[in-house]
Amino acid sequence: MNYSRTLSTPLDSQALEARFALRLTARLSEGAARQPHAIEERLRFARQQALERARERRKAVVTQQPATVQAAGSTLALGGGPRDKGGSWWERAMAMALPLAVLVGGMALIHWNQTHAQIEAAVQIDADLLTDDLPPAAYSDPGFVEFLRKQQDR
Template identity: 30%
Template sequence: MNMEEINFAYKVRHALNQNLEHLPASTTSRLAAARQAALARKKADMPIRVLASVPATAQGTAGGFFANPFSWLSRLSVALPVVVVLASLVGMYQAEKQHRISELAEIDAMVLSDELPLNAYLDHGFNAFLARRGD
């Protein structure tokens, strides 16, 4: 609920409480039944978990890294996926770089060993291919 709805509910409750003596008995019984039905449908209160940090001076000699055995595990569960993603990105970059180097080396070896036919050097598409591969 937002603050506007809460304020409206408080105003309605206040108006009903002020005029409670002037309401007919049938209306008060219907309001009581509606209140009971609303309370029956109300969700159970859930305990609220609050993350509170403890100053380093309050931990004493028994505190520190081993004070909460699962705190390092929660930090690791956040850091581990980040490390895995970074490692996979570096691996993919290195693999693509190695693949490109091997393709260029193969073309250079063909050019230097004269295994290409003479018409390949005259073809403008081949020159464009070599220029694009050389970038």
């Protein structure tokens, strides 16, 4: 047979698959009829087990709840079915450790930034004191502080 033509729709491919499945089952049935009774019984039992497993899988897929979006007040939560138990141990550990690492890194960055700003402010004050016309000892004189207060009151 020559199946070189392209399948234009999914229905064409499904029809082709169905015909192939029918031919295959017919061939297998012919071969099974020629088998001894013991092998035939083992094959029948295996088919029944496979069909039962397939039914259980279909039931499990049908009974699983799809992920839903639930609104509760002003919050929004994503919910899921029974398979939302989590992944492997490594995935759960990473899911917990990654936000913690980001938080610690952010806190370290904030601490560095605050320390850097304080150092820059101290440098600016020192530079202003050293470049001012008054000597640094004048700032520690109690009379100078009183002089500054009187200047502000005016």
